Amino acid sequence: MTETTAFPPPGEPEGTDEQTAAVLPFPLKKTTDAAAPAGGEVKPGEWEAQLPDSDDPEADGLSEGAPVDPPREAYPPSVSEWMEAKDKARMPVLPDWVKLPDQRKAVRKWAVRHYSTVIGYHAVRLPVVYTPKIVMYSPRGAWRWSAAIGRWVFDAEGKSLRLAAVEAEDAAEYLKLSRQRNDRVRLRGIVATLAGFVGLAAALTLYVMAPSWLLLLSVATLTTTLGLAGAPADRPLIDRAKVTFRKRKLSSDIVIRAHEVAGLTSKDQTIAFPRPIGRDGDGWRVIVDLPYGKTFEDAVKARGRLASGMDIAPTQLFLDKDETSGRRVSYWIADRDPLAVPAGRTPLLGATRVDFWKPFPWGVDERGNPVMATMLWLSLLVGAVPRQGKTFSARTIALAAALDPYVRLIVFDGKASPDWRAFTKVAHRIGFGIVPRNGFDPVEHLVNALMELKADVEDRYHRLSELPLHICPEGKLTPEISRDKKLNMPLTLVVVDEVQEYLQHPIYGKTILDLLVYLARVAPAVGVSVMNSTQKPDDTACPSVLRDQHQARFSLRVGSWQVSDVVLGAGSYSEGLDASRLLKSHKGVGLLKGMSDDAGIVRTYLADGRDADRILTRARALREDEGTLSGDAAGETTAARSADAILDDVAAVLGRKEDKVWSETVVDRLAELNPETYGAWAELEGRAKADQLSNALKPYGIKTNQVWGTTESGKGANRRGIERQHIIDAITERNKKRADK
Numbered sequence: 182m183t184e185t186t187a188f189p190p191p192g193e194p195e196g197t198d199e200q201t202a203a204v205l206p207f208p209l210k211k212t213t214d215a216a217a218p219a220g221g222e223v224k225p226g227e228w229e230a231q232l233p234d235s236d237d238p239e240a241d242g243l244s245e246g247a248p249v250d251p252p253r254e255a256y257p258p259s260v261s262e263w264m265e266a267k268d269k270a271r272m273p274v275l276p277d278w279v280k281l282p283d284q285r286k287a288v289r290k291w292a293v294r295h296y297s298t299v300i301g302y303h304a305v306r307l308p309v310v311y312t313p314k315i316v317m318y319s320p321r322g323a324w325r326w327s328a329a330i331g332r333w334v335f336d337a338e339g340k341s342l343r344l345a346a347v348e349a350e351d352a353a354e355y356l357k358l359s360r361q362r363n364d365r366v367r368l369r370g371i372v373a374t375l376a377g378f379v380g381l382a383a384a385l386t387l388y389v390m391a392p393s394w395l396l397l398l399s400v401a402t403l404t405t406t407l408g409l410a411g412a413p414a415d416r417p418l419i420d421r422a423k424v425t426f427r428k429r430k431l432s433s434d435i436v437i438r439a440h441e442v443a444g445l446t447s448k449d450q451t452i453a454f455p456r457p458i459g460r461d462g463d464g465w466r467v468i469v470d471l472p473y474g475k476t477f478e479d480a481v482k483a484r485g486r487l488a489s490g491m492d493i494a495p496t497q498l499f500l501d502k503d504e505t506s507g508r509r510v511s512y513w514i515a516d517r518d519p520l521a522v523p524a525g526r527t528p529l530l531g532a533t534r535v536d537f538w539k540p541f542p543w544g545v546d547e548r549g550n551p552v553m554a555t556m557l558w559l560s561l562l563v564g565a566v567p568r569q570g571k572t573f574s575a576r577t578i579a580l581a582a583a584l585d586p587y588v589r590l591i592v593f594d595g596k597a598s599p600d601w602r603a604f605t606k607v608a609h610r611i612g613f614g615i616v617p618r619n620g621f622d623p624v625e626h627l628v629n630a631l632m633e634l635k636a637d638v639e640d641r642y643h644r645l646s647e648l649p650l651h652i653c654p655e656g657k658l659t660p661e662i663s664r665d666k667k668l669n670m671p672l673t674l675v676v677v678d679e680v681q682e683y684l685q686h687p688i689y690g691k692t693i694l695d696l697l698v699y700l701a702r703v704a705p706a707v708g709v710s711v712m713n714s715t716q717k718p719d720d721t722a723c724p725s726v727l728r729d730q731h732q733a734r735f736s737l738r739v740g741s742w743q744v745s746d747v748v749l750g751a752g753s754y755s756e757g758l759d760a761s762r763l764l765k766s767h768k769g770v771g772l773l774k775g776m777s778d779d780a781g782i783v784r785t786y787l788a789d790g791r792d793a794d795r796i797l798t799r800a801r802a803l804r805e806d807e808g809t810l811s812g813d814a815a816g817e818t819t820a821a822r823s824a825d826a827i828l829d830d831v832a833a834v835l836g837r838k839e840d841k842v843w844s845e846t847v848v849d850r851l852a853e854l855n856p857e858t859y860g861a862w863a864e865l866e867g868r869a870k871a872d873q874l875s876n877a878l879k880p881y882g883i884k885t886n887q888v889w890g891t892t893e894s895g896k897g898a899n900r901r902g903i904e905r906q907h908i909i910d911a912i913t914e915r916n917k918k919r920a921d922k
């Protein structure tokens with residue numbers, strides 16, 4: 182399959198000249214039937230994601246009924262089954278590297294590179310190293326030759342036997358050996374003399390009659406032969422072309438040696454090769470069957486020793502699981518550390534717009550195959566130590582979202598770095614840092630934005646299930662619904678960079694945590710995706726209750742495999758995913774898990790500050806054209822409601838003498854007081870109404886208790902409600918904290 186990309190490469194991409202690849206490392210595939218439009222324009226339908234068939238969280242739990250057609254229990258298999266099994270097991274007539282254009286190209290490239298290097302290596306050395314050496318060693322070669330001929334003519338090899346006969350005073354034996362020697366010397370002397378005459382005659386003829394090139398060639402040949410004969414045994418005339426490539430030319434012996442030193446073989450069992458070692462892109466592909474009882478996990482643990490046994494850097498060795506057997510391991514051994522090679526600038530620079538419903542280019546894998554990302558129906562956690570490219574990699578995703586004018590962006594940066602500033606051009610809600618400035622508290626703004634979003638998400642669930650079937654056939658958000666301005670349910674991307682700064686906020690930390698947990702868990706299903714990034718993924722800074730809600734994880738370099746497991750999820754290390762193996766030089770490189778069925782390495786494309794600014798300027802123009810600029814970017818001022826304004830609101834709707842009021846009554850009164858904020862709550866039925874209030878007040882430690890009251894008919898009833906004193910206590914506490922701050 183030949184890839185075409187709808188994102189033309191930007192000005193001078195580094196290392197992105199290859200636009201062809203046969204295998205995508207993640208099953209996020211492009212439609213092959215859609216022709217890529219010219220000019221870098223992305224049209225809907227161009228990228229296609231393999232998404233789960235169902236998003237119904239309850240679908241997993243469904244028990245299967247009896248199959249309509251029970252499986253056939255016939256044995257032996259039918260002829261067609263037998264043929265199908267044979268078909269699967271049959272090896273192709275031609276190997277992949279002959280059949281597949283991209284592999285053929287890789288082999289051709291390798292052969293050209295290899296042999297041109299070897300030839301060039303020797304060509305450079307011929308005049309300056311080899312020729313002087315030949316001339317220097319040839320007299321010694323001539324001496325060695327003539328000495329050898331002399332020994333042969335005078336039968337030197339029999340000398341020791343003749344001396345032994347003399348020493349043993351064995352006259353008969355000595356006479357026999359002497360006679361034989363005399364005969365030999367006579368014959369060999371004649372041969373040598375004749376050969377000498379022939380040689381001399383030939384030399385004279387050449388000298389007198391032959392053209393000078395032939396004479397030169399003959400002299401060169403003779404000198405080279407003598408030079409070779411005269412070269413010391415420890416210093417061969419011709420050097421080995423010690424190009425780095427040759428070091429990595431893998432043979433089965435090297436692979437076996439590596440497994441032996443790594444302790445992956447036993448005395449009576451070594452490894453087997455189910456397929457020959459072959460080239461795969463810019464590296465070698467080796468598939469190995471470990472001895473029975475050894476597993477992929479053992480190979481992962483022995484990775485360092487395996488690399489040492491193969492005489493390569495650990496960063497060049499990649500291990501893949503093979504689903505067909507627990508003992509089968511597929512190695513990819515890169516010619517050089519592929520992760521230190523930057524992926525190049527983002528193709529988004531050349532794209533006029535993006536369809537965020539489709540996967541978009543985020544980077545390349547270790548073999549240079551494009552990696553497409555999607556944020557649909559998922560939340561993403563990005564973790565890394567500082568300065569590894571956490572912000573840049575998250576920002577490339579947000580930039581793709583910005584280029585889809587129908588995607589609403591909510592961006593908060595806990596560190597107030599310059600990296601996200603340019604998003605003010607497009608973001609619906611945006612804030613930087615945690616310190617209030619000019620009367621604006623970014624943390625309160627975040628809480629309000631998240632509460633607003635929470636209400637929106639709840640509202641979306643209701644509205645989607647109420648939409649007519651012809652608009653919403655499956656009760657799910659569709660591209661059409663998300664782009665219908667009247668329905669107001671756009672795809673939304675929430676980005677919280679350095680989320681730990683907000684989570685550790687003394688007043689709002691807990692509220693933000695609860696809201697993010699809710700959104701990361703519940704919101705993706707209605708088109709609201711959350712992307713949190715942190716340099717402190719530990720339990721104190723970013724509790725597991727939040728981390729665990731992210732379906733997708735991206736870890737750039739971290740300090741240890743334990744931290745890598747914290748970011749990528751427990752058990753990732755045993756699957757061969759360990760982000761602590763990445764080096765400092767691997768900027769923008771990380772391990773991605775959960776975005777598709779496969780996990781793997783992504784070398785993210787780079788969009789620096791200037792690139793981001795260019796893209797966002799274009800994104801704003803797009804939004805202005807489409808009329809989708811909203812919120813902060815459009816200059817719409819939101820009433821600066823503080824996050825805990827609900828406390829004041831509830832206090833306001835409680836009568837002076839009302840110590841205890843039913844939750845439903847409070848919600849109805851709140852809706853009257855502020856229909857914009859609480860109107861949707863009042864429309865909820867039964868328990869949901871009371872639950873809504875309970876959840877909203879929970880962050881402030883207020884519980885709804887059973888409260889006695891009188892119904893309209895005058896009868897007494899016991900329902901959930903709130904106590905006035907609890908609200909007063911919470912407000913007092915809040916004011917005290919504010920004063921302390």
Ligand SMILES: Nc1ncnc2c1ncn2[C@@H]1O[C@H](COP(=O)(O)OP(=O)(O)OP(=O)(O)O)[C@@H](O)[C@H]1O
Nearest residue numbers: 523566567568569570571572573768769785786787
């Ligand atoms: N994809 C990439 N390709 C090449 N270089 C990159 C890439 N991503 C990031 N870098 C380099 O790494 C540096 C650090 O990136 P970034 O600011 O995203 O790191 P960070 O992990 O967010 O750091 P901090 O935690 O200090 O904010 C950038 O200035 C950039 O030079």
